[in-house]
Amino acid sequence: VVKIAVADISTMNDNPGMDTFDDIEVSRPALAESYLGLLAAQPGRPLALFAPRRVGKTYFLDHDLAPAAKRVGLVPVYADVWLHKAAPLVAINHALEEAIDDLTVPSGPLGRLAKTPVTKLGVLGTSLEIGNPPERRPLPNEPELRLDALAARLAEKSGQQVLLMLDEIQSLGDLLNGEAAIATLRAVLQKRKRQIMAVFTGSSQDALAAMMTAVGGPMYQFAQIIDFPVLGVEYLERLADHFERVHRGTKLSVPELQRVFGQIGCKPALMKDLVKAMSAEGSTDVDLGLQRFMQDDRQLAGWRALLLSLQPFERAVLVMIAQGHPPLGRETLTRLQEVQGFSPTLAKVRVALDKLKKAGVLARPLVGGYTIEDRLFAQYLADLELRKVV
Ligand SMILES: Nc1ncnc2c1ncn2[C@@H]1O[C@H](COP(=O)(O)OP(=O)(O)O)[C@@H](O)[C@H]1O
Ligand SMILES: [Mg+2]
Numbered sequence: 001v002v003k004i005a006v007a008d009i010s011t012m013n014d015n016p017g018m019d020t021f022d023d024i025e026v027s028r029p030a031l032a033e034s035y036l037g038l039l040a041a042q043p044g045r046p047l048a049l050f051a052p053r054r055v056g057k058t059y060f061l062d063h064d065l066a067p068a069a070k071r072v073g074l075v076p077v078y079a080d081v082w083l084h085k086a087a088p089l090v091a092i093n094h095a096l097e098e099a100i101d102d103l104t105v106p107s108g109p110l111g112r113l114a115k116t117p118v119t120k121l122g123v124l125g126t127s128l129e130i131g132n133p134p135e136r137r138p139l140p141n142e143p144e145l146r147l148d149a150l151a152a153r154l155a156e157k158s159g160q161q162v163l164l165m166l167d168e169i170q171s172l173g174d175l176l177n178g179e180a181a182i183a184t185l186r187a188v189l190q191k192r193k194r195q196i197m198a199v200f201t202g203s204s205q206d207a208l209a210a211m212m213t214a215v216g217g218p219m220y221q222f223a224q225i226i227d228f229p230v231l232g233v234e235y236l237e238r239l240a241d242h243f244e245r246v247h248r249g250t251k252l253s254v255p256e257l258q259r260v261f262g263q264i265g266c267k268p269a270l271m272k273d274l275v276k277a278m279s280a281e282g283s284t285d286v287d288l289g290l291q292r293f294m295q296d297d298r299q300l301a302g303w304r305a306l307l308l309s310l311q312p313f314e315r316a317v318l319v320m321i322a323q324g325h326p327p328l329g330r331e332t333l334t335r336l337q338e339v340q341g342f343s344p345t346l347a348k349v350r351v352a353l354d355k356l357k358k359a360g361v362l363a364r365p366l367v368g369g370y371t372i373e374d375r376l377f378a379q380y381l382a383d384l385e386l387r388k389v390v
Contacts, residue, residue: 021276024238026231026268028060032068035199038224039163044193048169048200051228052363053373054267057201060228061165065199074163074197075099075154082168088181089143092166096150103157144184151188155195162196164189169200170207174358186222201228204363230266233258239275246279256286263290265375294376303380307389310359315389316340317352318361321370322381327353339390 035047051057058080066076077099084091139149154162166185172178189198200223236257243252252275261271277296278289293299307315316336317327325332327349336344353370356362363373372378 021239021242021272021279024235024242024272025063026235026238028064029068031229032060032064035065035226036068036072036074039197039199042224043197044190046189046198046200046223048202048223048225049228050202050205050225051230052265053203053360054269055228055230055265056268057203057228058167061167061199061201065163065165069163073160075158075160076163076165077154078165078167080167082171085171085175087143088172088175088178089147089184092164092185093143093146093150096147096154096162096164099162100150100154100157103154144180147184148188148191151192151196155192161194164196164198166198166200168202170202170204173207189222204357204360207357231268235268236261236271239272243275243279247282250282250284252278252284252286260286260290263375270376294380299376300380303377306361306377307381310356310361311352312390313340313344313348314352314355316386317349318356318372319381319384319386319389321362322372322378322384323386324382327370335386339386 035049038047039045049057049060061078066078069076077095079092079095081088081091139153140146151162151164172181175181185198189196233254236254240252240254240257244250257271257275260274264270264274274286274289274293277293278284278286281289281292283289307318310318313336316339320332320335321327325335328346333344333346333349336349353362357364361373361377362370364370372381
């Protein structure tokens with residue numbers, strides 16, 4: 001059954017393709033172009049874009065950077081390092097091989113299918129079965145050598161420079177052989193600087209810092225570290241505009257949206273869900289909306305499940321941090337002792353902190369103490385009773 005009201009058609013005509021909150025997209029071509037400019041100005045030096053989780057890094061690579069790269073004649077290749085932690089170089093190689101396949105596959109239905117705008121490993125890649133491209137000579141099997149050979153071959157075959165986009169690069173830092181992988185990457189990018197450019201993203205500055213010191217500092221000079229900007233007011237204006245259209249003239253206050261957007265860590269998908277919930281209730285009170293959102297059963301169940309996935313001691317440390325206590329402070333230890341009934345050592349707290357960081361729950365900015373990555377989760381934790389979580 002197709003139900004299109006007359007009013008909907010007029011809205012759609014005014015704003016083609018913009019008929020739900022989910023269709024709102026902010027593109028940032030100028031930002032993409034500025035990054036490409038930086039890359040061109042310093043051959044062999046990658047950019048490392050840093051921002052917390054869920055603010056739009058991957059989205060930007062896919063929707064802005066890859067298209068901008070294509071416009072200036074680069075071949076964009078994408079690999080999610082985090083998804084393929086166990087064998088990052090193999091994952092990167094696979095992405096390069098796919099890009100080569102895209103060039104080699106003859107144009108037929110499959111060929112066209114394979115020509116995805118970005119070669120996405122794990123998302124589109126694995127579902128495509130393409131015959132082996134004719135090859136002049138076998139590529140080396142060792143991932144280190146293979147990376148070098150593939151980069152060269154792709155550049156040569158396409159006659160274009162390659163833009164290698166490595167998402168969540170900091171996860172290399174957690175690997176046993178992570179340093180070696182970084183060293184290889186660095187060597188290849190240096191050697192192939194006329195053929196290949198690279199952009200990394202990361203959501204943990206401290207993991208990157210640790211990674212760089214672990215490899216003796218070269219990464220710092222090697223990559224240019226950039227704070228990736230969160231979405232601006234435009235996104236909130238678009239949400240408010242759509243709300244106004246749906247509710248026939250009822251306006252949301254953009255400054256209030258901006259304040260709450262900041263409060264939730266500038267995560268667009270989260271903000272959209274919040275505004276959608278307000279829209280469903282026909283409410284314009286953003287603070288009330290946020291409160292209700294946080295008390296939503298699904299939300300609470302998710303947080304509870306996250307807490308339960310941690311050890312009791314880790315939970316206790318996390319709650320202490322949420323309640324503003326420095327995790328390694330003497331008072332914190334005393335409080336932990338009170339609820340645990342035995343003496344927790346500093347070493348034990350450190351281990352817990354490390355686990356929480358690896359789980360992505362805690363972040364440690366380059367300056368300042370530990371913070372809880374998700375601000376809403378932090379708020380939830382702040383209201384819990386320590387006794388009840390252990
Ligand atoms: N420019 C944008 N316009 C509209 N929505 C966006 C934009 N950037 C991100 N989002 C939304 O935020 C979600 C999370 O973004 P994502 O790129 O996955 O974050 P990150 O990679 O930083 O963790 C996306 O799935 C999308 O719904
Ligand atoms: Mg991402």
